[in-house]
Amino acid sequence: MRVAVVGAGAIGAYVGACLHRAGADVSLIARGENLAALRADGVRVFSPRGDFQARPHATDDPEEIGPVDHVLLGLKAYSYATCGPLVNPLLKEDTSIIPAQNGIPWWYFHGLTGPHEGQRIEAVDPGGAVSRVLPPRRAIGCVVYPATELAAPGVVRHMEGTRFAIGEPDGSESARCREFSDAMIAGGLKCPVESDVRRDIWIKLMGNTAFNPISALTGATLAGICRHDGVRGLVTNMMNETLEVAAALGCHPEIEVERRIAGAERTGEHKTSTLQDLEKGKPLELAAMLAAVVELADLAGVEAPTLRTVGSLGDLLERRTAEPTPAGVG
Missing domain, CATH: 3.40.50.720 (NAD(P)-binding Rossmann-like Domain)
Structure with missing residues (x-):
């Protein structure tokens, strides 16, 4: 082979x-x-x-x-x-x-x-x-x-x-x-x-959609995100909305949101790939992780307000990081 x-x-x-x-x-x-x-x-x-x-x-x-x-x-x-x-x-x-x-x-x-x-x-x-x-x-x-x-x-x-x-x-x-x-x-x-490989896509995506943009926006590790009560609630909302989009498209991953978050917390002080890319000055991959989910929410008629809000922040971050650095800065 x-x-x-x-x-x-x-x-x-x-x-x-x-x-x-x-x-x-x-x-x-x-x-x-x-x-x-x-x-x-x-x-x-x-x-x-x-x-x-x-x-x-x-x-x-x-x-x-x-x-x-x-x-x-x-x-x-x-x-x-x-x-x-x-x-x-x-x-x-x-x-x-x-x-x-x-x-x-x-x-x-x-x-x-x-x-x-x-x-x-x-x-x-x-x-x-x-x-x-x-x-x-x-x-x-x-x-x-x-x-x-x-x-x-x-x-x-x-x-x-x-x-x-x-x-x-x-x-x-x-x-x-x-x-x-x-x-x-x-x-x-x-x-x-x-x-049904799409089931695995959505299970993995539950974490990517929430943790990756939040880590890039805050600089926090997985453990840091999960241990902050307010942000943990934000992650919970994003994961529930992601599952709602999946269900509206006919895919029903059998996993509990709290279990998914607990698994991420056990990973410890790990930086997501998006945060690593941001720190290295590389382009971010949020289009596939979040913008596509919002697009699918539109297609399926799902409101997904938290995904849309964080998606807008992520889009702004991507645009800012793509801009050339002004002379004399950095």
Whole structure:
């Protein structure tokens, strides 16, 4: 099985290293200092489950790799519309695309029977730009649960979790899902093939929709957010509204809000990926995590007042961080 990881950041490099040690033919696409480190020393993983090192092929040229069986996207969702030059050389007729992203995916309504089948979500597929580059028929849903960070170029710190839930958008049991799942399991990861991967999307999204924008707006860790009574109430409202949107679209995750918050609190003084991106001066991924949920609330006729309020604050933050810094400031 041949796998290309486009965007060998924390999650991409971690998955690539696990697949490689299980015997898969893995190529990592990276750039800059990260690529130089991967070429020199491979991927070094530091984990409470055991440290290890893997040396998959690393390059910045997808033409050097050629067509593969599976493409794992380790890019942020806002990069999808422009990733064609990296992905196209890797595709053959039946190549799957597995996006390891947070939030609502661009393919969400693909293969979903009902009144919204084929509906495009503007927040994550503006003008159809993503669907043109990444055809929904190629997509395998993927929900990422592990917490990792790129501690240094080529160095992944794995904090917790090994579960990657995958599934076909139409709910079918496919050979391509089973092949990828088997390889992931052989690499020491959990990778169940779900008949309703959207359920996992919403369960993960409950946390992303609330914790990620709040952490970026306040600078607080997960534990800090959960231990503040007023903000904990805000999180509760946002999670309940997120579940209301999911239910209005026909998805009913069986999870209690308080249990979801308690799980986040146990994670401790962990910074969300959005706060980490903000501190590094990188673009934020709130369109997929929050703006898309508000768009879906409009589609489903759900009021979701708290999501809309925090969404507006998040949008303002994104616009402010995208503005050039005035001369003499910073």
